Amino acid sequence: MYSPKIKEDLIPxxxxxxxxxxxxxxxLVDEMLRAEISKRNGQAETSNDESPSKKVKKTAHDRRT
Incomplete structure (x- = not known):
């Protein structure tokens, strides 16, 4: 699974x-990401148990896998 690296200046x-x-x-990062994803999708915040919204657009990389 792809695990993007957090930029060094954000760590502190x-x-x-x-x-x-x-x-x-x-x-903290999980909560922040979920809130921002929900905001950008125009939805209420998702819980940790829910899968990402179906509104998220697939990238070319996603379509290949």
Missing amino acids: ILYKLAKQEQKPMTE
Whole structure:
């Protein structure tokens, strides 16, 4: 599975935010990504148990797999 790398300059920012919210960075990033994906899809925020919205457009790479 494809796992994109987070840019180095974002790591300290995410680390501080996660510490402020007293949660692991992975949980914080997951919440942030899900909220932004939902916002861009014009939907309510998805829970961790739901699959990504069907509104997300497939890329050429997605169609090949």
